[in-house]
Amino acid sequence: MGEKVVSLGARGGEAGPRGRSAEEVDVRIAKETLNKAVSALERVVKPRAANPLSTYVRAEPLEGGLALAGTDEEVDLEVRLEGEADGLGREPFLIPGAPFLTLARSLPGEEAELRREGRVLEIRSGSFHTSLSLAQAEGYPELSLPGEEGEGRFGVAGRLAKDLFLRGFSAVRYAAAKESYRGVFCGVQIELREDGLRFVASDGYRLALQDLPASLGLSARVVVPARGGEEAARVLSALEGEEVVLAARKGALGLVLQGEGVTARMALRLLEGEFPDYERVIPQEFALEAEVETEALAETLKRLAVLSDGENRRVDLLFEEGRIKASADGLWGQGEEEVEAETRGPALALAFNARYLLEALAPVEGRARLRASGPQTPVLVEPAEGGGYRAAVMPLRVS
Amino acid sequence: MGEKVVSLGARGGEAGPRGRSAEEVDVRIAKETLNKAVSALERVVKPRAANPLSTYVRAEPLEGGLALAGTDEEVDLEVRLEGEADGLGREPFLIPGAPFLTLARSLPGEEAELRREGRVLEIRSGSFHTSLSLAQAEGYPELSLPGEEGEGRFGVAGRLAKDLFLRGFSAVRYAAAKESYRGVFCGVQIELREDGLRFVASDGYRLALQDLPASLGLSARVVVPARGGEEAARVLSALEGEEVVLAARKGALGLVLQGEGVTARMALRLLEGEFPDYERVIPQEFALEAEVETEALAETLKRLAVLSDGENRRVDLLFEEGRIKASADGLWGQGEEEVEAETRGPALALAFNARYLLEALAPVEGRARLRASGPQTPVLVEPAEGGGYRAAVMPLRVS
Numbered sequence: 001m002g003e004k005v006v007s008l009g010a011r012g013g014e015a016g017p018r019g020r021s022a023e024e025v026d027v028r029i030a031k032e033t034l035n036k037a038v039s040a041l042e043r044v045v046k047p048r049a050a051n052p053l054s055t056y057v058r059a060e061p062l063e064g065g066l067a068l069a070g071t072d073e074e075v076d077l078e079v080r081l082e083g084e085a086d087g088l089g090r091e092p093f094l095i096p097g098a099p100f101l102t103l104a105r106s107l108p109g110e111e112a113e114l115r116r117e118g119r120v121l122e123i124r125s126g127s128f129h130t131s132l133s134l135a136q137a138e139g140y141p142e143l144s145l146p147g148e149e150g151e152g153r154f155g156v157a158g159r160l161a162k163d164l165f166l167r168g169f170s171a172v173r174y175a176a177a178k179e180s181y182r183g184v185f186c187g188v189q190i191e192l193r194e195d196g197l198r199f200v201a202s203d204g205y206r207l208a209l210q211d212l213p214a215s216l217g218l219s220a221r222v223v224v225p226a227r228g229g230e231e232a233a234r235v236l237s238a239l240e241g242e243e244v245v246l247a248a249r250k251g252a253l254g255l256v257l258q259g260e261g262v263t264a265r266m267a268l269r270l271l272e273g274e275f276p277d278y279e280r281v282i283p284q285e286f287a288l289e290a291e292v293e294t295e296a297l298a299e300t301l302k303r304l305a306v307l308s309d310g311e312n313r314r315v316d317l318l319f320e321e322g323r324i325k326a327s328a329d330g331l332w333g334q335g336e337e338e339v340e341a342e343t344r345g346p347a348l349a350l351a352f353n354a355r356y357l358l359e360a361l362a363p364v365e366g367r368a369r370l371r372a373s374g375p376q377t378p379v380l381v382e383p384a385e386g387g388g389y390r391a392a393v394m395p396l397r398v399s
Numbered sequence: 400m401g402e403k404v405v406s407l408g409a410r411g412g413e414a415g416p417r418g419r420s421a422e423e424v425d426v427r428i429a430k431e432t433l434n435k436a437v438s439a440l441e442r443v444v445k446p447r448a449a450n451p452l453s454t455y456v457r458a459e460p461l462e463g464g465l466a467l468a469g470t471d472e473e474v475d476l477e478v479r480l481e482g483e484a485d486g487l488g489r490e491p492f493l494i495p496g497a498p499f500l501t502l503a504r505s506l507p508g509e510e511a512e513l514r515r516e517g518r519v520l521e522i523r524s525g526s527f528h529t530s531l532s533l534a535q536a537e538g539y540p541e542l543s544l545p546g547e548e549g550e551g552r553f554g555v556a557g558r559l560a561k562d563l564f565l566r567g568f569s570a571v572r573y574a575a576a577k578e579s580y581r582g583v584f585c586g587v588q589i590e591l592r593e594d595g596l597r598f599v600a601s602d603g604y605r606l607a608l609q610d611l612p613a614s615l616g617l618s619a620r621v622v623v624p625a626r627g628g629e630e631a632a633r634v635l636s637a638l639e640g641e642e643v644v645l646a647a648r649k650g651a652l653g654l655v656l657q658g659e660g661v662t663a664r665m666a667l668r669l670l671e672g673e674f675p676d677y678e679r680v681i682p683q684e685f686a687l688e689a690e691v692e693t694e695a696l697a698e699t700l701k702r703l704a705v706l707s708d709g710e711n712r713r714v715d716l717l718f719e720e721g722r723i724k725a726s727a728d729g730l731w732g733q734g735e736e737e738v739e740a741e742t743r744g745p746a747l748a749l750a751f752n753a754r755y756l757l758e759a760l761a762p763v764e765g766r767a768r769l770r771a772s773g774p775q776t777p778v779l780v781e782p783a784e785g786g787g788y789r790a791a792v793m794p795l796r797v798s
Contacts, residue, residue, distance in 0.1 A: 096731045099732070103706075106698070106702055107702075127736050127737040128734065129735055129736065130734030131733055131734070132732035133731055133732045299505070300507075303502060306498050307498060307529060332497075333498070335527065335529035336528055337528065339526075
């Protein structure tokens with residue numbers, strides 16, 4: 001194979017001293033390592049994209065392995081794979097994303113041998129062999145990635161347990177606005193502080209925030225688009241590694257994760273702007289407080305929502321001593337159910353969009369505490385035992 | 400509740416001797432039993448239907464329980480549920496399907512109490528209570544169901560292990576034509592014989608058949624529409640019960656399944672006509688025979704299909720001594736792989752639609768035997784150890 005002469009096309013390199021093309025690449029990567037990279041890259045490299053080059057995976061041979069990168073509108077991702085590498089070339093090249101990712105996932109052997117000869121990437125694994133047509137790296141979107149410690153154009157923000165980051169993001173993500181014209185409210189605001197961080201999202205009808213303990217070096221406020229953040233969260237979940245390096249620069253949040261044999265660097269394009277003073281809208285005092293089994297209340301809401309018609313999925317809650325009486329009414333009929341609750345305060349009747357209340361309850365484990373004053377002010381939902389999560393939901397205005 | 404007077408509308412009954420409406424129904428059903436019925440009914444009762452009444456579940460109170468029925472274009476289904484029943488009414492009524500099926504699945508208590516009062520069905524379970532608006536049974540499609548032993552307008556055809564029926568249907572279903580204008584070829588032909596039965600499907604490019612041992616009393620040939628048969632198979636899977644009673648009449652195949660507390664009766668509307676003499680197209684003699692690990696060949700085909708462009712997903716197979724060399728070629732590049740095989744006969748090169756060959760291999764467990772003569776005749780695929788399954792696939796015609 002080493003002596004094989006391949007038609008290299010216009011950009012073809014010349015034969016080097018060992019009879020190899022100057023562009024040859026020879027990398028051996030464990031299948032397991034490659035699989036990890038693919039799990040991460042397939043979140044970002046889509047079969048269709050506004051810029052056709054974004055359907056490609058950008059590959060760059062390194063001294064000790066290979067860097068594979070991809071981008072969509074919102075996330076830049078590079079995954080460095082450790083592998084046995086004696087490649088001579090250093091120039092990046094583009095591999096067609098759809099076939100490469102699908103094939104790399106299902107190779108028959110325990111390792112993959114990648115070899116570039118001019119405009120062709122040869123992949124061998126077991127008795128399988130493929131030659132994929134490469135594209136030139138020219139015109140590929142420029143990726144803006146943080147250094148492995150967050151350095152470079154990014155200011156170092158510190159390190160954080162990966163699970164905390166994922167927990168924070170997933171706890172509030174539901175409350176972000178879905179309509180793209182809502183601007184900054186389509187995002188999740190991440191507030192990095194010296195002694196911790198906070199995730200906040202709000203679409204104007206409800207708000208969710210999650211405070212997390214962490215000792216970060218730097219303070220910054222950034223708003224990541226909810227969808228891009230979700231992609232990044234999936235990439236982090238797909239990869240091993242305990243700690244995430246967070247780094248911020250104007251316009252982007254950098255994330256770096258080091259796992260066994262794999263290092264991922266990401267840049268999330270940020271939304272411009274910042275949330276207005278949302279704490280102002282969270283009431284500090286309440287007339288009524290109720291504690292319930294979160295799951296019992298959620299199941300009741302789900303059942304009754306079946307009966308409520310229309311967009312707002314109205315379910316009525318009557319807070320009384322010792323219980324919440326829930327009811328709904330619609331085209332098919334009506335229904336009601338009681339949920340045991342420890343209540344303090346006067347009886348209170350409120351109507352909710354069942355979906356909003358269900359989403360607010362979803363991150364709560366164990367018992368939930370609901371606090372309310374009336375139909376004009378938001379209801380606060382928290383875990384009874386604390387934990388940094390709080391959600392505010394506006395009741396429906398009903399006649 | 401017994402004394403409650405409800406506005407009964409035009410069809411309202413009069414109060415009976417115990418102060419109850421003549422239409423009252425009072426049935427207590429274990430939640431588990433109700434869940435089984437729902438799993439079956441939701442395959443047939445859809446949220447939307449050409450006839451709006453088909454979105455309802457037809458309920459009929461029985462001496463020892465309740466019969467719930469539904470229909471779509473292709474399948475009529477009735478599920479009889481055992482329960483404690485002291486209802487007075489016997490008239491059927493219609494329950495709105497979508498809310499009823501969703502709610503019945505998620506009741507909080509261990510049992511459900513159903514009670515009809517005029518045009519309202521009250522359901523109580525735990526602290527949950529709902530009143531669903533009923534529709535009149537008038538105008539509901541007439542269901543044509545077999546008796547519990549297949550009698551009635553159906554001729555008795557015999558009993559069959561449920562698993563055999565499911566296995567037979569699912570082994571050949573893939574080969575049925577998808578385009579509705581293909582008439583009888585959109586169906587699966589079931590051939591009932593004294594000593595066994597056969598399932599056959601073909602779209603003209605491939606054919607699949609499954610012979611099964613069973614002692615059936617009657618002989619008949621029926622063609623069930625593939626989609627309706629699939630619904631029926633899902634209903635059978637959802638319910639307990641070892642044996643299916645098969646019964647045929649003009650235009651319909653009857654299926655009866657008895658499980659604990661639940662008896663299901665189904666009628667599948669048949670396609671008109673019969674398959675032409677398909678055995679004629681299955682060659683009896685072959686130039687080449689090859690035995691392979693089914694999964695190894697399938698994995699190879701899946702990998703190479705990634706590289707083959709276009710509708711026909713062409714993969715080339717070269718049968719040689721001791722192996723099959725598979726290859727594919729497309730826009731992104733090309734690939735090849737070898738699969739170990741025991742071959743007898745001369746080397747032979749054939750091209751296939753990878754999907755067709757993969758689907759033909761899917762029902763084969765263990766090793767597969769492929770027999771072929773050339774590009775003009777179908778290739779026969781079977782389990783090397785037999786078992787009644789055979790598939791014929793036409794190679795692609797290539798220049």
